[in-house]
Amino acid sequence: MRGLLFTLLTFGCATTPEPTRLEDCAAVEDAVVRGDCQLKFTTPLLEDPKALDAALALVPEGVERDALIARLAVTDPRRGARLCKAMTTPEGQQKCQQVLGRPHLGAPRKTKP
Amino acid sequence: MSLALLLALLACGAESPVDPAGDGLRAGGSLAACAEVAFVELAIPCRVGVAAEAGKAGDVALADEACALVPEGLWREECHFRAGEELGKAGHTDRALRFCARAGDFARNCVTHAAWGLPPEPGLSPADPTRALAALDEQLNIYTAGLNGAAPGVQGEGVDILLSRAWFNLYVGSGSADPAAARGAEGEHGPHARTAWALEFVRLAKLPPDQVVPAALAVWRGESPAPSGAALPPGPRVGRHTSPIVAEGVRAQRHAATFGGGVRLVGENIEEDLTVAVIEALFFNEGTPPEAFVPSQGDPRLTVRLTAWKLWGLTAPPEAVKATITAASDPLVAETLRLAEGKNMQGPKGGRRRDAR
Numbered sequence: 001m002r003g004l005l006f007t008l009l010t011f012g013c014a015t016t017p018e019p020t021r022l023e024d025c026a027a028v029e030d031a032v033v034r035g036d037c038q039l040k041f042t043t044p045l046l047e048d049p050k051a052l053d054a055a056l057a058l059v060p061e062g063v064e065r066d067a068l069i070a071r072l073a074v075t076d077p078r079r080g081a082r083l084c085k086a087m088t089t090p091e092g093q094q095k096c097q098q099v100l101g102r103p104h105l106g107a108p109r110k111t112k113p
Numbered sequence: 114m115s116l117a118l119l120l121a122l123l124a125c126g127a128e129s130p131v132d133p134a135g136d137g138l139r140a141g142g143s144l145a146a147c148a149e150v151a152f153v154e155l156a157i158p159c160r161v162g163v164a165a166e167a168g169k170a171g172d173v174a175l176a177d178e179a180c181a182l183v184p185e186g187l188w189r190e191e192c193h194f195r196a197g198e199e200l201g202k203a204g205h206t207d208r209a210l211r212f213c214a215r216a217g218d219f220a221r222n223c224v225t226h227a228a229w230g231l232p233p234e235p236g237l238s239p240a241d242p243t244r245a246l247a248a249l250d251e252q253l254n255i256y257t258a259g260l261n262g263a264a265p266g267v268q269g270e271g272v273d274i275l276l277s278r279a280w281f282n283l284y285v286g287s288g289s290a291d292p293a294a295a296r297g298a299e300g301e302h303g304p305h306a307r308t309a310w311a312l313e314f315v316r317l318a319k320l321p322p323d324q325v326v327p328a329a330l331a332v333w334r335g336e337s338p339a340p341s342g343a344a345l346p347p348g349p350r351v352g353r354h355t356s357p358i359v360a361e362g363v364r365a366q367r368h369a370a371t372f373g374g375g376v377r378l379v380g381e382n383i384e385e386d387l388t389v390a391v392i393e394a395l396f397f398n399e400g401t402p403p404e405a406f407v408p409s410q411g412d413p414r415l416t417v418r419l420t421a422w423k424l425w426g427l428t429a430p431p432e433a434v435k436a437t438i439t440a441a442s443d444p445l446v447a448e449t450l451r452l453a454e455g456k457n458m459q460g461p462k463g464g465r466r467r468d469a470r
Contacts, residue, residue, distance in 0.1 A: 032133045032151045039154075067134030071154035077187065091138040099158035104222055105191065 022055050031064075038068045039075075046072060046079045056086065066092025070100060077105035142166070144179055157183055161192045168199030173208050176200070180212075190217035194226075201227025206252070206275070210259025213271070220263050224271035225374045231275075233282035233347075239313075242294035245283055249302060252279050270370075276301060277370040280309035286345030290314040292333050304369035304379045304386060311390035312352075312372075315398055317342040322395055322405030329391045330384060352397035355456050358423050360448040366416070372397065378416040388412075389420045396424045403429035415445075422446050426453025 019025050025037035038059060045052035052072075059065040066087045073080035077100065084096035130136055130151050137155030140146050147159035160179045167175035180192035197212030206227070213223035234252075237245050256275040260268040280302070283294065290313045298306030314329050317340040331337040354373035367379040377393045380386030392409055395401045406428070409421035426434050426449065434454050441447035 031130065035134060035152060063132070063135040063138065067137055067152065067155065070138060070158070071152055074154040074157050074188070089138070091135060095138050095158060099161055102191075104219055105187070109187065109218055 022058055035064065035067060035071075038064075039071050042068065042072060043075060046076045049079070049082075052083075053086075056083070061088045063089050063091065066095075070095050073100040078108065081106045144175075144182065147179075147182075157188050161188065161195055164192045165195035165199050168196035168209075168212070169203055171200065171203050171205050171208070173200070173205075176212065187218075190215070190219050193217075194219040194223040197223040198226035198230060202230035202232075204232045206231060207255050207259045210256065210271070210275075214260050214263035214267070217264065220267040221270060224260070224267065224274055228271075228274045228278040229373060231278050231282065234279075237283055239284055239287055239289045239291045239294045239310075242291075242297050245294045246297050246302075249276075249279050249283070249298075252276075253301065272301070273305075274370040274374075276305045277308065277372070280305040281312070281350070281372060284309035284313040285316070285350050287313060288317070288344035289339070289341050290317050290332065291339045291341075296333070303383070304367075304377075304390070307383075307387050307390040308369065308371060308377065308393065311387065311394035312397055314340065315391065315394040322401055323408060325395060326388055326391050326409075330387060333384075333387055353399045353458065354397065355427060355458075358427075358449065358452045358456065360419070360445055360452060362445045362448065363415070363419060378420055380414065380416045385414050385416060388414075389416050392417070392420050392424060396427070401428075419445065419449055422449050423453050426450040427456060427458055429457075430459055431457050 017024075019028065019037050019041075022038065022041040025034055025041065028034040028037050042052060042055050045055055056065065056069070059068060066089045069080070069083045069087055070092060073083060073096070081100055084093075084101045087093050087096055133151035137150045137152045137159075140150045140155065140159045141162045144160065144163055147156050147163060150156040150159055160183050164176040164179035164183075167173075167179060176196035180189055180196060183189045183192045193212045193216040197209045197216060200206075200209035200212060209227040210224070213220050213227055216223040234248055237248055239245065253272065253276060256272045257268070260271045263271065280295075280298075284290075290310065292310055292314075295306035295310035310333075311329060314332065315325060318325065318328060320328055328337070332339050352372060354371065355375050357368075357374070357376040359368060359376065363378065368376040369379050371377050371393060378389055380389050388409075392406065395405055403425050406421040406425040409417050410425065412418045412421065426437075429437075431454065434450055434457060438447050438450045438454065441450065
């Protein structure tokens with residue numbers, strides 16, 4: 001019984017197996033879970049721009065990818081803000097222009113975060 | 114246990130938003146809308162945007178509430194920065210500074226943006242020096258109080274920037290280069306008063322560059338009448354400016370904030386300081402050629418000489434600057450030119466020429 005409860009709470013309502021790589025996220029039906037899945041696999045790549053660019057190329061262009069980029073930029077503005085240029089939708093570009101693309105956000109921090 | 118299972122199974126029926134990505138990117142306008150954002154990272158810029166809008170509207174309570182919902186650290190500081198600069202632009206100086214003081218690493222940027230967005234105080238004019246001086250003194254108290262509690266160094270630097278803006282607002286574009294108010298400026302006000310007066314003098318006098326310094330000194334001393342002319346219409350005052358250029362060898366020398374976030378050297382006495390201010394005012398005037406700074410490069414006073422080299426280094430052809438750096442026998446001149454070279458206005462980056470509102 002405990003095992004069943006753990007499985008349900010861990011994997012929630014997913015009917016697909018738990019993704020083990022970014023490409024698998026596309027099969028996740030729930031849009032929020034899918035977005036979190038994409039973020040989970042791309043966040044560690046923030047320190048490796050080439051790998052991150054390659055990973056983002058696997059996500060189809062559009063609002064979902066722009067939201068992922070915006071989330072990465074918020075998570076780490078110093079490394080993520082450069083990705084703003086890759087946004088393709090008007091809402092993504094606007095978010096970048098208004099909030100994420102401010103140059104000082106990309107400057108090294110003097111105080112601890 | 115069975116209840117927990119039932120709840121877990123029921124949760125499977127809960128629906129996620131259809132377009133959480135689009136909703137998250139588009140969300141804004143209210144804290145309620147931000148609360149609906151499914152992705153916590155996108156709720157942050159949403160709340161920062163609400164704080165900025167609240168600042169624009171002068172709604173301090175909402176800006177405070179929005180920023181309090183943003184996680185501590187970089188994004189909360191950014192939230193205070195956005196609210197502070199917008200409050201400043203809307204003319205709510207004291208409230209703007211309270212936000213800037215909480216902007217952490219961004220406090221200086223915040224004060225600079227808030228200050229250079231500050232609109233002129235209605236009804237103040239160089240023609241009524243008594244009233245102008247009293248109002249500017251009162252503003253100094255507001256600035257000092259508003260930045261109380263800011264990070265070390267921010268209060269002093271912030272007050273300097275704000276005073277610079279306050280005097281700029283009084284003189285520049287006023288149509289009057291009557292020096293009475295600037296002459297009456299004491300203490301911290303002095304250099305800023307002279308900077309602003311010099312800007313308006315240069316604008317109105319319309320003299321060839323080689324005649325500007327002696328003419329300005331004559332007007333200041335009361336030996337010739339102050340020039341006057343048409344006031345500029347309300348709106349941004351634009352001119353050539355640069356970020357701070359301070360050679361290591363003069364770091365201990367007093368500097369004063371200038372338009373748009375720059376600094377200038379302060380002279381050892383009033384006439385020396387006025388000379389520096391007038392040369393800097395020539396630079397603000399975009400039509401001034403680099404040759405205009407050459408006569409002052411041999412001035413015996415260090416502040417005048419270095420100012421002239423700095424401004425020449427910013428405006429002369431890059432190849433001429435490079436050659437002069439190589440040939441310079443004075444290391445202080447060479448260092449100043451090297452710093453100016455990086456911001457040269459004829460170089461590929463072109464320098465900054467606008468936005469001194």
